[in-house]
Amino acid sequence: MKLETIRHSLAHILAYAVRELYPDTCFGIGPAIENGFYYDFDLKRSLAPEDLLKIEEKMRELIKEDIVFKKKKIIKKEAKEIFKDQPYKLELINEIKEDKVTVYESGNFVDLCAGPHVKSTKEIPADSFKLTKIAGAYWRGSEKNQMLTRIYGVAFKTKKELENYLQKEAEAEKRDHRILGQKLELFSFDEEIGAGLPLWHPKGAILRKIIEDYLYKELILQGYQWIVSPHIGKLDLWKTSGHWDLYRENMYSPIKIDEEEYMLKPMNCPFHVKIYQSKIRSYRDLPIKYAELGTVYRYEKSGVLHGLVRVRGFTQDDAHIWCTPEQLSTELIKLLKHGFKILKTFGFKDFDIYLSTRPEKYAGTEKDWQKAENSLKYVLKKLKLKYQIDPGGGVFYGPKIDIKIKDSLGRPWQCTTIQLDFNLPERFKMNYIDKKGRKERPIMIHRALIGSIERFIGVLLEHYAGALPLWLSPVQIWVIPVGTRHKKYAQEVSQKLSDGGARVELKDEAETVSKKIREGEIQKIPYLLVVGDKEMKNKSVRIRSKNKDLGSMKLNRFISHLRRILNSS
Ligand SMILES: [Zn+2]
Ligand SMILES: [Zn+2]
Numbered sequence: 001m002k003l004e005t006i007r008h009s010l011a012h013i014l015a016y017a018v019r020e021l022y023p024d025t026c027f028g029i030g031p032a033i034e035n036g037f038y039y040d041f042d043l044k045r046s047l048a049p050e051d052l053l054k055i056e057e058k059m060r061e062l063i064k065e066d067i068v069f070k071k072k073k074i075i076k077k078e079a080k081e082i083f084k085d086q087p088y089k090l091e092l093i094n095e096i097k098e099d100k101v102t103v104y105e106s107g108n109f110v111d112l113c114a115g116p117h118v119k120s121t122k123e124i125p126a127d128s129f130k131l132t133k134i135a136g137a138y139w140r141g142s143e144k145n146q147m148l149t150r151i152y153g154v155a156f157k158t159k160k161e162l163e164n165y166l167q168k169e170a171e172a173e174k175r176d177h178r179i180l181g182q183k184l185e186l187f188s189f190d191e192e193i194g195a196g197l198p199l200w201h202p203k204g205a206i207l208r209k210i211i212e213d214y215l216y217k218e219l220i221l222q223g224y225q226w227i228v229s230p231h232i233g234k235l236d237l238w239k240t241s242g243h244w245d246l247y248r249e250n251m252y253s254p255i256k257i258d259e260e261e262y263m264l265k266p267m268n269c270p271f272h273v274k275i276y277q278s279k280i281r282s283y284r285d286l287p288i289k290y291a292e293l294g295t296v297y298r299y300e301k302s303g304v305l306h307g308l309v310r311v312r313g314f315t316q317d318d319a320h321i322w323c324t325p326e327q328l329s330t331e332l333i334k335l336l337k338h339g340f341k342i343l344k345t346f347g348f349k350d351f352d353i354y355l356s357t358r359p360e361k362y363a364g365t366e367k368d369w370q371k372a373e374n375s376l377k378y379v380l381k382k383l384k385l386k387y388q389i390d391p392g393g394g395v396f397y398g399p400k401i402d403i404k405i406k407d408s409l410g411r412p413w414q415c416t417t418i419q420l421d422f423n424l425p426e427r428f429k430m431n432y433i434d435k436k437g438r439k440e441r442p443i444m445i446h447r448a449l450i451g452s453i454e455r456f457i458g459v460l461l462e463h464y465a466g467a468l469p470l471w472l473s474p475v476q477i478w479v480i481p482v483g484t485r486h487k488k489y490a491q492e493v494s495q496k497l498s499d500g501g502a503r504v505e506l507k508d509e510a511e512t513v514s515k516k517i518r519e520g521e522i523q524k525i526p527y528l529l530v531v532g533d534k535e536m537k538n539k540s541v542r543i544r545s546k547n548k549d550l551g552s553m554k555l556n557r558f559i560s561h562l563r564r565i566l567n568s569s
Contacts, residue, residue, distance in 0.1 A: 364422030
């Protein structure tokens with residue numbers, strides 16, 4: 001029996017149970033989905049989470065009754081009679097073109113459905129499904145329609161699989177970056193500001209700065225030049241670049257300034273092109289690599305916004321590289337090697353790599369594409385990287401390599417992208433002077449390594465469940481004096497540590513040590529240093545890290561210990 005069939009049959013049983021418990025309900029639809037199923041209801045009451053248990057119990061009762069799913073083909077008129085009190089079903093029947101419609105009868109519950117289903121409920125394992133949540137959903141997904149109540153369930157073939165799934169979900173919930181972000185005081189959202197527009201609090205801003213500084217240092221070493229570009233640009237610029245034609249649905253409406261229209265930038269590329277074009281470039285200047293932490297704004301439907309992972313304004317670690325055809329593979333190899341180095345520094349070790357090839361609509365010639373795809377394949381092979389081909393998955397302007405990082409729960413997150421572009425150099429008529437004094441078009445590469453800082457921080461928080469590595473922790477150490485007479489020594493310790501470059505907070509408020517330790521552990525502070533009589537006398541600190549007491553250590557030794565950890569990350 002296919003799991004999908006079991007899941008879909010469970011949706012029917014769910015509807016049956018709801019009808020038994022709440023007979024005045026009107027029914028929407030109930031498909032199988034990933035991991036389970038749902039059914040949409042027009043209920044005359046609102047449901048509480050405990051009602052799910054009641055419905056679930058009813059479903060198990062029904063399953064035990066060994067109810068048979070009977071398929072019937074009936075004429076529309078008859079169907080309309082059966083569903084005369086069901087406006088949503090009537091709407092669906094009216095849209096069916098054939099004279100006859102298929103209904104399934106299970107017990108004394110009839111549903112409009114083409115199947116397939118299990119033969120009878122004895123094929124459904126009663127101990128391996130669970131109703132998980134209630135949500136609002138518009139009838140047929142349109143805001144113009146009635147809001148219905150959607151009940152979700154998950155279902156598997158065995159109880160063990162269900163338990164594994166629920167456990168993984170619970171683990172993911174604990175790692176939810178939206179909750180961690182609030183608890184660790186990193187960021188928040190405010191309705192008065194708008195959805196998808198994060199506010200970075202002091203500690204979140206420190207975290208961003210650490211990441212930005214690290215990227216800056218790394219990219220300068222790789223020969224990038226740092227640039228900064230404005231947040232808006234004239235509409236005409238976006239017409240030249242092609243964004244106005246091909247990317248408009250992701251852009252916000254024009255802003256009028258002195259009778260001219262400007263757009264909030266959804267990408268940084270055209271600005272970088274303009275800096276390239278600010279003077280004549282020779283083959284000797286290439287490759288030219290411009291990097292920017294560019295904040296862009298893209299329209300996302302409110303329904304898909306999700307914490308920091310899907311937002312409306314975000315900062316890309318964006319860069320563009322222009323090179324000659326001869327330089328292309330060398331540059332790509334450098335780019336990939338460096339990209340993996342950076343991702344590994346942040347603690348990611350597993351990757352899925354995709355090569356996306358020419359889509360149906362494309363800029364440039366077929367020959368260009370072939371050459372570019374071959375270069376990408378060549379470098380992936382040269383670096384012995386395993387990859388999958390995503391046929392036709394390239395952007396209209398060129399093929400690309402995407403890297404998804406896998407977090408500690410094995411969940412993939414889109415991160416790095418390296419894209420070749422035949423479109424912009426052509427549209428902006430970019431060139432360089434070659435060895436023979438002729439004008440040539442440079443090859444253009446767009447690349448983002450961590451993707452967006454917002455999204456990447458969201459992934460980091462989920463990957464580490466909030467307990468960031470020492471070098472990324474906005475606050476690395478709390479110094480906690482046991483009593484008032486230890487305050488002075490605690491101050492000395494803090495000073496010495498911060499002079500050494502550590503991010504330290506002195507916790508000398510009038511609260512118990514155990515309360516401060518508890519709070520520090522909730523805040524995921526890497527080191528809690530408690531100082532009392534003994535520590536004061538020995539010039540030492542008592543160390544607590546990752547919920548464990550590590551005993552006392554001389555302060556100087558602790559400082560070199562910190563330095564060792566920071567140097568190795
Ligand atoms: Zn069905
Ligand atoms: Zn770009």
